[in-house]
Structure formats: structure tokens, C-alpha cells
Amino acid sequence: MGEYVHYYLMGFNTLGFVLMYIDKQKAIRNKWRVKENTLIFIALIGGSLGLYLGMKLFKHKTRHAKFKLGIPIIIFFQLLLIYLY
Known part of the structure; x- marks a missing residue:
């Protein structure tokens, strides 16, 4: 994979990780939340x-089926695409 693809993936994985942290903190404090559709996107x-x-x-x-099953399925297909690429 090209150098730019690595930066792209590092950036979006970091963003996903940070958004999950922010959403957890907001959930604890009963504040606004990150939309589930945004996280899936x-x-x-x-x-x-x-x-x-x-x-x-x-x-x-971790209890939401959309995330519990959906995220591993997305990971599987992304890894498959990388393998086939």
C-alpha cells in the first residue's frame, strides 16, 4: 500500500478511537452524543x-448488535479488500 493510504488509515482509525472515547464520556455525563450513524460511517x-x-x-x-456484529464484519471486508488489492 502507498504511503498516503497508511496516513489515511491511521487518521481515520485515530478519529474513530477518539470519537468512541468522547461518546463514552458524554454518555457518562448525560450530554450530547456522537450519532451512531457517524460512528458507522x-x-x-x-x-x-x-x-x-x-x-x-x-x-x-459493546451490547449494541449494530456495533458488536457490524464493526467486526466491516473489519473483515476491509481486510479482505486489502488482501485482494
Whole structure:
């Protein structure tokens, strides 16, 4: 993969991880939340590993089927695309 692809993936995975942390902190304080669709979108465009790590580390969104099953499925297909690329 090209150098720019690595930067792209690092950026979106970092963003996904940080958004999961922010959403967890806001949930604890009953404040505004990051929309689930935003988190899924970040996963789809390359931030799935960061989101998954954030889910596990912060114990956040781990009961929601959309995240519990959806994020690993997205990761699988992204890894498959990388392998085939």
C-alpha cells in the first residue's frame, strides 16, 4: 500500500478511537452524543479498527448488535479488500 493510504488509515482509525472515547464520556455525563450513524460511517471509510479498539477499551457500545456484529464484519471486508488489492 502507498504511503498516503497508511496516513489515511491511521487518521481515520485515530478519529474513530477518539470519537468512541468522547461518546463514552458524554454518555457518562448525560450530554450530547456522537450519532451512531457517524460512528458507522467512520468505520466504513477506514476507521473500523480504531472504533473496535475504542469499544473494547472503553467498554462502550459493546451490547449494541449494530456495533458488536457490524464493526467486526466491516473489519473483515476491509481486510479482505486489502488482501485482494
